[in-house]
Amino acid sequence: MRALDGLPDFPFTVEARDGAARAGRIETPRGTVLTPCFMPVGTKGTVKAIAPDRLRALGAQVVLANTYHLALRPGSEVVRRLGGLHRFMQWDGPILTDSGGYQVFSLRDTARVDDASVTFRSIYDGSKHAFTPERVIAEQQALGADLIMCLDQCPPGTAGLSEVSEAVRRTTGWAERCRRAHLKADGLGTDGPQMLFGIVQGGVVPELRRESVARLTDIGFAAYAIGGLTVGEDRTTMLDTTELTASLLPDDRLRYFMGIGDPEGLVEVIARGVDLFDCVLPTRTARMGTAFTSSGRLNLRNAENALSTQPLEEGCPCTACGGFSRGALRHLVMQKEILGLMLLTEHNLTFLTRLVSTARKAILSGRFASFRSSLNAAC
């Protein structure tokens, strides 16, 4: 493994382990992040339907934003001129930006990839763009997040062996170029030092995962992400691949699983040694009228909620559970009232944040196995 050549490397400490699960902390220039940690997604520079002060109050520690969207609207340079992403989003805690690769590759009909770049048409106006490793680093420097990502190629779950293998090779080359571009700027963005993550690809093929980890750790990153999962594979395979990949990654480095946000899934990837994760699921589910509860998902549209005076979840400290009845929340959902989206968003993020915090406490006190099985029993 190569040294980091002085690149930003926010100190990460594993404080406790319980099986493969770990509880840790990252000391970022914008404060300490306790892990495991779920990051709400703020695609276009806002977590949908929730203000940053409430997000902070419910215990969110890191917020994610999407380079693809922000680079196209309003433009990374606009964000930079407006003072950078922290000012723009009014989030003074750590921010992570993805590289935009995932969004581009999900535009299968318009994306064309070769080793130099990936070209695609904007979802906003059809205009043609090319993302190179150098460009996505430059975009992320202009945006000014604290945690930034390499450009990677993320094949769909239906990809064949050769496509997945090709994606590993290309992702490796791009990682090298991203690191070089990052180093050239001394690891600095608009708003201070940025810690760059390498992204492991390899689909569900153990040999390719091994190869991807080996190549990336050769290049040397301060932290690693597990990409290319939850793209259609079955859950057992996803979890087996996570377990393998996490076990191959350096033990002293932060591990970020890209794209998981269902309560059961989170706990299972924590059990396999993942520290960080993000997903639109809790917020998107909320906007569809469904609340997470400790006895499973609650679809407020169901008529049985119409006269319910119960809260969504007894003891939950969110605004919705602070007095709104299920009946009132159902009315807001049925009438498509914005307050319904706001309250369910806050609730689902509160639910997940508390769940992950409980998982952390369980790891710290060596009770993770019983916590995990009690959760499986409840869901």
Place this chain on the structure above:
Amino acid sequence: MRALDGLPDFPFTVEARDGAARAGRIETPRGTVLTPCFMPVGTKGTVKAIAPDRLRALGAQVVLANTYHLALRPGSEVVRRLGGLHRFMQWDGPILTDSGGYQVFSLRDTARVDDASVTFRSIYDGSKHAFTPERVIAEQQALGADLIMCLDQCPPGTAGLSEVSEAVRRTTGWAERCRRAHLKADGLGTDGPQMLFGIVQGGVVPELRRESVARLTDIGFAAYAIGGLTVGEDRTTMLDTTELTASLLPDDRLRYFMGIGDPEGLVEVIARGVDLFDCVLPTRTARMGTAFTSSGRLNLRNAENALSTQPLEEGCPCTACGGFSRGALRHLVMQKEILGLMLLTEHNLTFLTRLVSTARKAILSGRFASFRSSLNAAC
């Protein structure tokens, strides 16, 4: 003027006068309301895009909800079974419900009126309904607001003299029946005593306004509303009619102007002796991307805001002005992000609430005329 026969009559005191403008206070069972007071509109049981705790924090004192909408969805009886409107909306301050008359009469194509009732088709499912004076009182009793309204007939601004005259006659008859229904229930709703307002009609015809006031004060109400304005007449006529009507109403009774919410208009009706008002304008304007500022309306869609690092309004204590740049807010508006609606809604309500509070202070200190002219100069 008839005595109130023991009907609920929340004490109203005029604390100071400056010209016709007055500063006062209403002692309701849910707390003191300082007047003049702007009431945000929560049509379907929520002020759109803002949670009740923020509404309270920005200084809102009374919230209005619409009987028409709530009687149809989810149904007043459902609200009652869910604990009444205060629990339903999570608003522990005073609530005012309108009678639904205004909404019904704006459905010109389906509404049919005679002295017995007004029949109409629901905007939700086309089903047929009849509102009688007795029914709208019963609906409002079930909902459980603190301030409730008589059923009135509100003719459009284009109505001829005979239609307006007929509406005064009918509104008078309905007011008598509403008061009787109210008395029959001892002035009590689901959630405690309710203070009933009579509504003055008469269009822009001085003689009809005089007649309406005379008839309603004969019947005797604890408070009076000025209805039938801001329905298309020009502003000078509206203000002249307000001035006349307010001057005719009993000096010791609360006066509520139904449906005004632009900053300049509020100050002008305050100048004419109005204590209470409501309008969807500030919140609807916000959802269209326009912010109130002391130098006029600011349409965030305008390209000139794209790179502006300024706040909407220097010194405004709302969340938007707490750090969001105009550029960032413009981005949220352009991208139709819910947070944009939330922030502008909070801002516009904060702006109006502070404006009315400043008007109150000016009245209390005898400086209302200079406040009013400084505002006219700024706008």
